[in-house]
Amino acid sequence: MLSKEIEKALNSQITIEAESSQVYLAMASWAETQGFEGVAAFMYAHSDEERMHMLKLVKFVNERGGHAKIATLKAPPISFGSFKEMFQTLFDHEVMVSASINELVHISLQERDYATHNFLQWYVAEQIEEEALARTILDKINLIGDDKGGLYLFDNDVKLLTVTSSVDPNA
Numbered sequence: 001m002l003s004k005e006i007e008k009a010l011n012s013q014i015t016i017e018a019e020s021s022q023v024y025l026a027m028a029s030w031a032e033t034q035g036f037e038g039v040a041a042f043m044y045a046h047s048d049e050e051r052m053h054m055l056k057l058v059k060f061v062n063e064r065g066g067h068a069k070i071a072t073l074k075a076p077p078i079s080f081g082s083f084k085e086m087f088q089t090l091f092d093h094e095v096m097v098s099a100s101i102n103e104l105v106h107i108s109l110q111e112r113d114y115a116t117h118n119f120l121q122w123y124v125a126e127q128i129e130e131e132a133l134a135r136t137i138l139d140k141i142n143l144i145g146d147d148k149g150g151l152y153l154f155d156n157d158v159k160l161l162t163v164t165s166s167v168d169p170n171a
């Protein structure tokens, strides 16, 4: 059984994952309108992943006798300035998510909820991958700057970058 404190913290994380999915969906849509299909495909896939992160939490909370609450979400931005700015936003967002997961881990230990602590280890590992991936992309785009040819190649490159961390929420 989940303590009220853990249930509340997990519910906040559900909202964060749902909002992440929306932010990446907005990035996908914006990139698509700019003609960057590779970046758009990457962001659509990333958005799906975040929804999966959210669902995994929803199922866990309900399985443990809590109630996963589906809340109103903040609207994401409509446009993102430049690709450089967009990937910086993505990186900063993932750093924020990692901090939030770390806080959850901390609360689970305080509450001596070892089942939740164990469950959260998947997210801890996932955040290491996600931050690394975001950092790699950001490094690339910082090298390219505003060079049109470079951006064209970058778009192709990103198309090939598969998000390696897809996991079935029921797994």
Ligand code: OFO
Pocket: 017, 020, 050, 053, 094, 097, 123, 126, 127, 130
């Ligand atoms: Fe990209 O963050 Fe979910 O966990």
